[in-house]
Amino acid sequence: MSxxxxxxxxxxxxxxxxxxxxxxxxxxxxxxxxxxxxxxxxLVRSGCQWRMLPRxxxxxxxxxxxxxxxxxxxxxxxxxxELNRKRRVRLGRKASxxxxxxxxxxxKTIYASEEIGIDGGKKLKGRKRHHVVDILGDLLHVSxxxxxxxxxxAAPAVLARVVEKFPRIQAFSADAGYRGTTVNFVESRLKLxxxxxxxxxxxxxxxxxxxxxxRTFAWIGNFRRLSKDxxxxxxxxxxxxxxxxxxxxxxxxx
Numbered sequence: 540m541s542x543x544x545x546x547x548x549x550x551x552x553x554x555x556x557x558x559x560x561x562x563x564x565x566x567x568x569x570x571x572x573x574x575x576x577x578x579x580x581x582l583v584r585s586g587c588q589w590r591m592l593p594r595x596x597x598x599x600x601x602x603x604x605x606x607x608x609x610x611x612x613x614x615x616x617x618x619x620x621e622l623n624r625k626r627r628v629r630l631g632r633k634a635s636x637x638x639x640x641x642x643x644x645x646x647k648t649i650y651a652s653e654e655i656g657i658d659g660g661k662k663l664k665g666r667k668r669h670h671v672v673d674i675l676g677d678l679l680h681v682s683x684x685x686x687x688x689x690x691x692x693a694a695p696a697v698l699a700r701v702v703e704k705f706p707r708i709q710a711f712s713a714d715a716g717y718r719g720t721t722v723n724f725v726e727s728r729l730k731l732x733x734x735x736x737x738x739x740x741x742x743x744x745x746x747x748x749x750x751x752x753x754r755t756f757a758w759i760g761n762f763r764r765l766s767k768d769x770x771x772x773x774x775x776x777x778x779x780x781x782x783x784x785x786x787x788x789x790x791x792x793x
Contacts (some may be wrong), residue, residue, distance in 0.1 A: 540595060544584040545577050550789040557618050558609075562749045583782045585631060586763025610774065615781040623677045629792070636673035636705040640713065641694060642752040644668045645686050648768040652706075656687025666768050668780060669697045670773045671711075676751040676758070678784040683773040690716040695724040702729055712748045728751075747751060759783040767786040 551573050558572040578596050581587065589599045596602065610614060624634045645658045648665040657664045668688075669682040682697045693715055702708050710732035711725060718735055725733040736749045759765055762783040770776040 540621070542577075542581055544580040544786070546580070546789070548793060549793040551576075553622065553784070553789060553792060554618050554636075554650065555793065559613055568609055570601065573703050575602055578602045579606055579782065580786055583762050583779055584626060585784070586766065586769075596669075610778050615778045615785065619781050619785050619788065621676065622785060622792060623673070624755060626675070626677060626788060626792055627673070630675070632675075635705050636679065637707045637709045638712070638748075639671045639675050639679060639698070639701055639705075639708055639710075640674070640712045640752045641668070641669065641671045641698065641717065642749075642756075643690050643693075643716075646765075646768045652768060652771050652787070654683075654685040654773050657684030658686035662685075666776065667693065668768075668776070669693060670755060670780075671701050674748065674750050674751060675754045677705075677788065678781070680691060681777045681780045683768070683776040683780075689716060691720040694721040695709045696726070698725060698729065710778070712736060714749065755784075758787050762786075763771065 545725060550725065554576075555573065558576060559570065575597065575761070576777065579590065579602060580603075581596075581766060582592065591601055592599045607760075627636070628634050645661045645663050645667050646665050648655055652666070655665060658667065663685050663686060665682050667686045667688065669684070669690075670678060671680045672678055680701045682693070682700070684693055694713070698711060698721070708731065712734045713721060713736070715735060715737050717733070722733045722735065725731050736747070759780060762779075764779055765783060768776050770779060
């Protein structure tokens, strides 16, 4: 039985080396790694609960075991970084980006989640997802934290991590919510520029570069697991965002 979230042969070829079986002793796995990865994509795309995976899939404990192991080993981040690099090179750009665009989303969470807060502006109890994308709208980094931390205070740690991963970064773009602490940090500590975009007072206008991150939000909005933050751990929540972007990037490359 096939699903819309399944991988094509070409898509699997792009990422299979990250999931290769390396053990030299012991019993070989009962399930193909490709099938396990496809089940995880099914869960993220459909919004299904772990315990309610279809019966013809491997046991949910098995799938979750692989998912957790790959979370701890940073596999999803490595896969996404590689796909971003390949897409940029294919489009004739440098492998590492020189410009980043940051924005956040506030989302509701389940009661058992860690790091929960109230976003007074959005009147929402939950978490914030900070996304940094390049000029193509491809995800460079994601960070999840309690929603009661203001954007301008949370962003410095996020941007510092982006600069650490991508040394070619020369400037960032952000909205008015990042004025103050973030701008001062970027200019004084990172020695880079931070361009603040403001809304047009009378009427609607597409702001230069800012629309790229909004489009990325629309892309990942098609994955129902992200309609709400169902993850207990913030690290898991970040990897679910990466999983959605990996599937999107595979579609663009293949």
